[in-house]
Amino acid sequence: MSTDHDDRHGADGRLLDLLADKALFGLDAAEERECADLLASGSVADREQFDRLAAETAVALAGVHGAMPVELRARLRGDARRFAAGEAVVPGRHAWLPVELRGGLMLLGTVAAAACVLFMVAGPGRDKDSAPDPEPVIAQDPPQVAPRVPEVPPTRLPTPALQRDEMLASVRDAQTIDCVAAAGSDEQADADGDVVWSDQRRRGFLRVKGLARSEPGRNQYRIWILDGSRGKPISGGVFQVAEDVGEVVVPILPQAPVQGPTMFVVTAEEPGGDGEYDAGRARVVARAE
Known part of the structure; x- marks a missing residue:
């Protein structure tokens, strides 16, 4: 029984990875078939949750409805840093981020990975008090140096x-x-x-x-x-x-x-x-x- 549970847990993890990749990057033909087979096998994963997550996160980062809430921005940044460091990230429930827990399976790192990738692609929201990005360095022509005028010796009066x-x-x-x-x-x-x-x-x-x-x-x-x-x-x-x-x-x-x-x-x-x-x-x- 333990083996069946482990196989099931592995299938669900693989399906979550495929759904996250599909929402962010798209799948090739082989991955599409593998994802369809896992969904048909009765996996607990919601096939549309990553599409919604990607769309809602992109809309929020694009500033269509105003600046991202400070609390959410801080949580996403923290999750991205912890995910990059190899730590397990447990996402919390949020009104606009429909992440569900089904069958006791928690979406540990996948949502954080999606948020991290979206942050890198779309760019993080900017705090009002954060320092502005440095001005781009524009290549300039070297300063023009005036041609050197030969020195004319002072006129000497004849003896x-x-x-x-x-x-x-x-x-x-x-x-x-x-x-x-x-x-x-x-x-x-x-x-x-x-x-x-x-x-x-x-x-x-x-x-x-x-x-x-x-x-x-x-x-x-x-x-x-x-x-x-x-x-x-x-x-x-x-x-x-x-x-x-x-x-x-x-x-x-x-x-x-x-x-x-x-x-x-x-x-x-x-x-x-x-x-x-x-x-x-x-x-x-x-x-x-």
């Missing part, structure tokens, strides 16, 4: 020597006046050079060599411009002479307009002096003809 050459080459009225050492200047007896001057531009350049080294803060050289129309020389700027420089080219920048200079004089003086012309300090003289 006084180059400016002097440019004046000689391009300015029509540029004239060259030779420099000689001033009388009585023993230290700069070998000094010489020239002055390039343009009345049109009212400026010029002094090129000189043989001057003694100056010491910033102690002494310096000043260029003086003598204009026949003026009774007082005009300063043309100051400059220094380093020990390792053989030739010096400095611009002559008059502090007042000059018309037809007659002589250029280089004097040695102390920084911060009275700025008065003193012929006794002359070191180099350039006389215009």
Whole structure:
């Protein structure tokens, strides 16, 4: 008798599995025949209960009649987790979930399996307070990098020597006046050079060599411009002479307009002096003809 009960229990379990598969996935021809034979043998299983369960669960998950009740959602999730962990799940009775117990046979894990599969297919209901799904990651093009603009070195002003050459080459009225050492200047007896001057531009350049080294803060050289129309020389700027420089080219920048200079004089003086012309300090003289 025990053997008959076990065979009957096994047949009912197999029929429940087939009905659950039919409701969820459908059966092939061989499984359909096996299911029909088990139903014809008088099995206690309700052939339509899994169809109803699948349909009602799908409707509830689809939100046709509103959100799934929180209590039911919690029970289904708990059953699904326990079923996935291999635990036996005993479904309870519910008004909208007609699971019947017939002949003492309890639908232990099959309903939980159906609910678990439906949850995976249709997606679980969302609690109002649950965190939203993360935003999908959309592939983006890499940021556009602006082409690198080559660095342009800062424009360097031409040196006084180059400016002097440019004046000689391009300015029509540029004239060259030779420099000689001033009388009585023993230290700069070998000094010489020239002055390039343009009345049109009212400026010029002094090129000189043989001057003694100056010491910033102690002494310096000043260029003086003598204009026949003026009774007082005009300063043309100051400059220094380093020990390792053989030739010096400095611009002559008059502090007042000059018309037809007659002589250029280089004097040695102390920084911060009275700025008065003193012929006794002359070191180099350039006389215009």
